[in-house]
Amino acid sequence: MLILPTFARLSVALSLLASTTVACARLPAPVAAAEVGMSAGRLGAVGDWMQSQVESKRVPGAVMLIVRNGQVAYFEAVGQQDPVHGTPMSKDSISRIYSMTKPMTSVVAMMLVEEGKLQLDAPLSRFLLAFATMKVGVERKDPATGAKTLESVGTLRPITVHDLLRHTSGITYGVFGDSAVERLYRAAQIGLHGDFTNAELADRVAALPLQNQPGTAWEYGFSTDVLGRVLEVVEGQTLGTIMRRRLFAPLGMKDTGFGLP
Known part of the structure; x- marks a missing residue:
């Protein structure tokens, strides 16, 4: 089953929740590791290492599934799904599968590209007008005093759909560094701190400066969240509806969604 927490329900990039309920029903019976050219000892070491992570309380539990050439070589669960109650x-x-939602969003985007509804080189502002006048935050340091200031400069080119797909939009998360722009992101509390729609999230991102010029650097951030909003605009439906119609239903992922059933 796939489930999304509140923020992920509203902002696709961060998180789906998933179980292997459907997958388990369709998986072939496990085979000996040697039958698929793998080492039973090395696979067992994977489970031992994950168990050590549980025992050191780095993770409460985990499920590990390794498939090779369509055959199950390793499938084990360790730890607890509910440490409070010991389940x-x-x-x-x-x-939750968190950023694995990103490839799902990207797959749907490429479906729309194939159908001619979305173009990779299209400017983001064609779909979301708030991104038409984006600025890039550039830190300047006074050589005499060492004081730093943040200067906003215009973009050399627009953000494109392609930029959103490959994380070269200049949009960041604000959690992996301490630049002036990242501090602005944290102050705006865009991450897991709010219960708002994809449209509201995109507007909040558009109100902040970019970390880099579009197309010049890879920056892990809210690009896929914004892409999710683009899909909503193009399709005229919520992202959850789009996902169900285009991915979950056709693939038989009936236990997949953005909220608990």
């Missing part, structure tokens, strides 16, 4: 982790426990 053991099972192979079909519900889990």
Whole structure:
């Protein structure tokens, strides 16, 4: 089952919740590791290492599935899905998959590209007008005093759909560094601190300066969240509806969604 927490329900890039309920029902029976050219000892070491992470309380639990050439070589669950009540982790426990939602969003985007509804080189502002006048935050340091200031400069070119797909939009998260722009992101509390729609999230991002000039650097950030909003504008539906119609239903992912059933 795939479930999204509140923020992920509203902002696709951060998190789906998933269990392997459907997958388990369709998986072939496990085979000996040697049958698929793998080492049973090395696979066992994977489980031992994950168990050590549980015992050191780095993670409460985990499910590990390794498939090669369509055959299951390793499938184990360790730890607990609910440490408070001691519920053991099972192979079909519900889990958030967080940024693995990004490839799902990207797949849908490429479906729209194939259908001619979306162009990779299209400027983001064609779909979201708030991004028409984006600025880039450039830190300046006074050589005499050492004081730093943040200067806003215009973009050399617009953000494109392609930039959103490859994280070269200049949009950041604000959690992996301490630049002046990242501090502005943190102050705006865009991350997991709010319950707002994709449209509201995109507007909040558009109100902040970019970390880099579009197309010049890879920066892990809210690019896929904004892309999710683009999909909503193009399709005229919520992202959850789009995902169900285009991915989850056709692929038989009936236990997948952005909220608990």
